[in-house]
Amino acid sequence: MFHPLRVSEVEPLTDDAVAVTLAVPPELREAFRHTPGQHIALRRRTGSGEEIRRTYSICAPAGPDAALRVGIRLVEGGEFSTYAFKELAVGDVVEAMEPTGRFVLEPRAGYFAAVVGGSGITPVLSIAATLLIREPTARFCLVRSDRTVASTMFLEEVADLKDRFPDRFQLATVVSREERRTGLPSGRLDRERLTGLLPALLPVADVDGWFLCGPLGLVSGAERALRGLGVERARIHQEIFHVDEAPSAAVAAATPGARAPAHSTLTATLAGRSGTWPVREGESLLETVLRGRADAPYACKGGVCGTCRAFLVQGEVSMDRNFALEPEETDAGYVLACQSHPATAEVELDFDR
Known part of the structure; x- marks a missing residue:
């Protein structure tokens, strides 16, 4: 079910991304209480009456009074992202569906890690922040990949986690399209690179849960790297943010069936x-x-x-x-x-x- 919610804040994050906060009235707070990692579907109707829906992950930490804040990156040709980036303003009303999604982590003691690319940081930010705030013994390692430093979403929020939890939050950042004087060498995080990088950053076998989020290529490469390092499939959780087309491996993961009947x-x-x-x-x-x-x-x-x-x-x-x-x-x-x-x-x- 969709509910009309008023925009309370539109915050620029990068040259092509914003964070949008929606005000949730008291009578809907329970309905919009989210588990870290969940997303909401947003809907708008154009002047011609066409309905446009898009899904965006909640980036705020979860809690009884948590903000309903989502990160939106401008996509070339994307009708909703263009509207949100260029037109959406405080006071506007957007229709939102109640939180859903199974790419989640209920806070618990343990060691967790994530590999994210681009806007894939959005749900993982909520997961990591909620975990570190609620579980005093939990640890989290974040490996993130972005095109450039300027295009990196939620820089301040991630830096704040590093400052607040220096002994329990580990961060490794890779950029693919610019050279850096410090930190990890630039370049793509593919299967081969992650196979060498991850064991150098943390004890892979000790991680209780891996969260992979971002473009299909990054997520599938990270999953293959982890499986090659001996990580059980049950410990790997993934969410795809962008798919250009369905490669053969992804199509094979779908459910094949017999030829469609003439009438059904x-x-x-x-x-x-x-x-x-x-x-x-x-x-x-x-x-x-x-x-x-x-x-x-x-x-x-x-x-x-x-x-x-x-x-x-x-x-x-x-x-x-x-x-x-x-x-x-x-x-x-x-x-x-x-x-x-x-x-x-x-x-x-x-x-x-």
Whole structure:
């Protein structure tokens, strides 16, 4: 469900990024209480009536009175990011969906680490800050990659963590497009480099949880490096922020299925109510549901954010691509409605599970 929230602050972060804070009224504070690492979907309607939705991670530490603050980077051709960067002002109203997402860390004692690229710092900032504030024995190592120092989001917030928790917060920064006199050499953080870098920074085997966030190339390279270093899959958590196109490895991670039947029907349960609709040729199951239920959850429609996750109750589907669900989720029967097509005459989804 979307709620109209008023913008209380728009703070420039870099030449192409802003932090936007939304005022949450008392009656909605419980609904918008977030777990560190979660995101919200924002919606606006253009002058022509077109609806635009985008998902942005919450960067503020979690807590009863936590601010609802998100980081937004300007994307070339991006309708919502352009609007947020160039037009959004204090006092404007934006529609926001309640926090969701499974790229999270409930604060607990332990040793945690993250590898992030660009705006992938946003959810990890909330994760690290909340952990260090709440758990006096917890430690966190952040390895971040950016194009240049000037393009680095949340420089002050990360520096503040380093100042407040010098013995428990470790930071390693790499820039890819400029030379630095101090720190790590410039260049991309690919699988080969991370395989050598990570063991030099921290005891890889002692880390209780790894959080990888950013562009597909960085996240997939970091995951392969960690697996090569002996890290169990269960300790690796990832969230993709940007996908140019679906490479073969990512397509293979989706759910294959039989050729679509000539005629099929979809039954879907959403917010306690069920409906049945015929699936039109070529449309995704999300598009089928949206024809009958405008309140169906979605944001990116690209298989990245996971907002449209649903449980497959009956039938079979094929997914075009999947960058949001973990293997254990697909094994348990969850699919992305925006990427799913029927592979049997009858399919049933449950969005409430």
